Amino acid sequence: MTPPLRHLLADDDLTAAEQARVLDLAARLKRDPYAVDVLRGPRSVALVFDKPTLRTQASFMAGVVELQGAPMVVDGRLAGIGVRESVPDVARVLGRQVSQIVWRTFAQSDLACMAEHAGVPVVNALTDDFHPCQLLADLLTVREHKGRLAGLRIAYIGDGSNNMAHSTLLAGALAGMHVQVITPDGYRPDPGVVRRAERAAASTGGGVEVVADPEALAGADVLVTDTWVSMGSEDEAAVREAAFSGYRLTTALADTAPEAVVLHCLPAYRGKEIDAEVLDGPRSVVWDQAENRRHAQKAVLALLAVRFGELPGEHG
Numbered sequence: 452m453t454p455p456l457r458h459l460l461a462d463d464d465l466t467a468a469e470q471a472r473v474l475d476l477a478a479r480l481k482r483d484p485y486a487v488d489v490l491r492g493p494r495s496v497a498l499v500f501d502k503p504t505l506r507t508q509a510s511f512m513a514g515v516v517e518l519q520g521a522p523m524v525v526d527g528r529l530a531g532i533g534v535r536e537s538v539p540d541v542a543r544v545l546g547r548q549v550s551q552i553v554w555r556t557f558a559q560s561d562l563a564c565m566a567e568h569a570g571v572p573v574v575n576a577l578t579d580d581f582h583p584c585q586l587l588a589d590l591l592t593v594r595e596h597k598g599r600l601a602g603l604r605i606a607y608i609g610d611g612s613n614n615m616a617h618s619t620l621l622a623g624a625l626a627g628m629h630v631q632v633i634t635p636d637g638y639r640p641d642p643g644v645v646r647r648a649e650r651a652a653a654s655t656g657g658g659v660e661v662v663a664d665p666e667a668l669a670g671a672d673v674l675v676t677d678t679w680v681s682m683g684s685e686d687e688a689a690v691r692e693a694a695f696s697g698y699r700l701t702t703a704l705a706d707t708a709p710e711a712v713v714l715h716c717l718p719a720y721r722g723k724e725i726d727a728e729v730l731d732g733p734r735s736v737v738w739d740q741a742e743n744r745r746h747a748q749k750a751v752l753a754l755l756a757v758r759f760g761e762l763p764g765e766h767g
Contacts, residue, residue, distance in 0.1 A: 453758070454757075454758035454759060454760045455758065456570075456571075456572065456758060457572060457755055457758050457759055458566045458572055458573045458574070458755070459572075459573075459574045459575055459583055459584070459751055459755065460559070460562055460563060460566060460573065460575050460581070460583075461559075461575065461580070461581045461583060461618075461621065462581060462583040462586055462618050462621035462622040462625065463621045463625060463647055463651060464583070465583075465625065466625075467625045467626070467627070467651070467654065467655050469754075469759060470587070470590075470622070470625050470626060471626075472754065472759075473587055473747065473750045473751055473754060474587065474590055474591050474594060474747070474750070476750035476753065476754065476762070477587065477591050477743070477746040477747045477749065477750040478591065478594075478595075478746070480517075480746050480749050480750060480753075481591075481743070481746040484517045484749075485517060485519075487518065487749075487753045487762060487763070488518060488519040489518065489753050489756040489757060489762065489763065490515065490518040490519050490520030490550065490752070490753075490756060491518075491519035491520070492519075492520070493519060493520050493521040494520045494521065494549075494550040495520065495521045495522070495523045495548065495549040495550060496511075496515045496520050496521070496522055496523065496549055496550060496551045496552075496553060496752065497523045497525055497545050497548070497549040497551070497552045497553065498511050498512065498515075498522050498523065498524050498525065498553045498576075499525040499527050499530070499532070499545075499552065499553065499554045499555065499556070500524070500525070500526065500527055500555045500576075501527035501528070501532065501554075501555060501556040501557060502555050502556065502557070502577065504555055505717075505718075506716075506717060506741050506744055507555050507576050507577060507584075507744070508524070509745075510741075510744035510745040510748055511553055511576065511745075511748055512524070513745050514745045514746075514748045514749040514752065515752065517745075517749060518749055518752060518753060520550070520752075523548070523549060525545070527554075527555075527556065532556075532561075533561060538561050538564040538565055538568070539564060539567075539568040541565070542564070542565045542566075542567070542568035542569040542570075543568055543569070543570075545569060545571075546568070546569035546570040546571045547570075549571065550571055550572075550756065551571055551572045551573070551574065551752060551755060551756070552565060552569055552571060552572070552573045552574070553573075553574045553576045554573065554574070554575070554576055555576035555577045556577075556578055557578065557579050558578065558579065559575075559578045559579065559580040559581065561578075562575055562578055572755035572756070572758075574748075574751060574752070574755070577614065578614060579613075579614060579681075580614055580617055580641075580644075581614050581617055581618050581621075582614045582615055582618045582716070583618055583621075583622065584744065584747060584748050584751065585615065585618065585716050585744065586618040586619060586621075586622035586623075587622070587747035587748075587750075587751065588740055588741075588743040588744040588746075588747040588748075589619075589622070589675070589714055589716075589740060589743075590622060590623075590626055591743045591746065591747050592712075592714065592736050592739050592740045592743050593605070593672075593673050593712065593714075595739065595743075596712050596736055596739075597672060597673070597712065600626040600627060600628055601626065601627030601628065601655070601656065601657070602627065602628070602629070602656070603628050603629070603672040603673060604628070604629040604630075604631065604670070604671045604672050604673070605619065605623050605628050605629070605630050605631070605671065605672065605673040605675060606631040606633060606667070606668035606671035606673065606674055606675065606708070606711075607619045607630070607631065607632050607633065607675040607676070607677075608633040608634070608665060608668060608674070608675070608676050608698050608700055608704075609633075609634065609676045609677050609678075609679060609695060609698055609700075609724055610634060610638050610677065610678075610679055610681065610691070610695065611632045611633075611634025611638050611639050611640045611661065612634070612638045612639060612640060612641070613677060613681050614681070615675070615677040615716060616632050616634070616640050616677075617640055617641065617644045619632070619675060620632060620640060620644055620645060620647075620648035620659060621644065621647060621648050621651065623648075623657065624648040624649070624651035624652040624655065624657045624658075624659055625651045625655060625657075626655070626657065627652075627655040627656050627657045628657050628658075628673075629657055629658040629659075629660070630648065630652070630657065630658065630659050630660070631660045631661075631662065631667060631668065631671065632660070632661045632662075633662055633663070633664070633665055633667055633668055633698065634661070634663065634698070635663055635694055635695065635697075635698065636663060637694065638694065638695075639661055640661060645659060645661060665697055665698055665704060666704070666707065668704065668707065668708055669707035669708060670707070670708055671708040671711050672708075672710065672711055672712075673711055673712055673713075673714060674700060674705060674708055674711045674712070674713045674714065675713075675714045675715070676700045676714075676715055676724050676725050677715065677716055677724065678718065678719070678720055678723075678724055679691045679692060679694075679695045679698075679720075679723060679724050680692075692723065695724070698724075699723065699724060699725065699726065700713070700724065700725040700726065700729055701726050701729070702726050702728045702729055702732075705726075705729050705734070711734060712734055712735075712736045713725075713729055713730070713732070713734050713735045713736065713737070714736065714737065714740055715730060715735075715737045715740075716740070717737060717741060719737070
């Protein structure tokens with residue numbers, strides 16, 4: 452029986468075992484970039500961008516090519532998705548042209564609509580709610596530097612209501628990590644996402660905590676931050692910078708977790724959410740993190756191509 456069509460719309464679309472499988476395959480593809488070629492044909496993958504992009508576009512394009520596929524870049528502004536043409540109509544058109552659709556957009560509901568109508572796997576390359584490909588890259592990076600994930604404490608500090616906080620909660624809990632989100636009142640994560648992370652943590656031995664005290668990150672194994680002003684929130688910049696002024700990842704604060712590696716999904720604003728000395732210092736692994744987007748995403752595309760069934764050469 453053919454396995455059902457699969458998508459990656461949010462981090463917990465994967466089980467804990469599937470997440471581990473993605474990371475194992477990503478590590479292998481980092482060592483041997485051409486070990487898996489399930490997109491050979493060539494088979495096209497639509498890369499649709501509604502938001503500004505650097506790492507996402509570069510890493511997906513390079514990754515599709517290394518999988519022996521053909522990247523098809525679609526400028527969402529020219530396509531006018533949801534304005535010029537409805538999301539279901541775009542999904543039906545693209546689904547007949549490509550083997551998979553990768554979409555970097557705004558509303559999670561639009562992404563779900565694309566998946567409902569496309570007839571091919573759909574991958575979340577970032578929405579306002581979740582950033583699952585980034586978190587797979589983050590976990591791969593932590594595993595490289597710490598040797599494991601389960602049992603580690605990962606502390607995210609900054610805007611707890613954004614996509615990175617939500618995905619850190621879900622992906623970290625699935626990996627068996629103890630996840631802290633450190634954020635001021637008024638910027639706490641969506642309660643529904645917290646409950647989903649708590650359910651995942653209950654099955655993996657991880658943990659979930661949302662606190663307001665920046666000093667709670669002391670002793671953490673992994674420190675994570677992100678911009679305070681996400682795409683679409685630019686008109687709130689002054690208010691947000693005031694609200695998060697005590698949540699900068701400073702050198703002094705980072706020094707309370709002396710064994711921690713430091714992550715930032717980029718772009719970073721030195722002197723705002725993170726000190727330059729921390730971002731550019733010896734504990735920062737942000738450049739490994741940026742590279743690992745390619746390897747993690749290749750693993751996702753490859754496994755979605757076979758609907759998480761048997762992948763030729765995966766264990767070779």
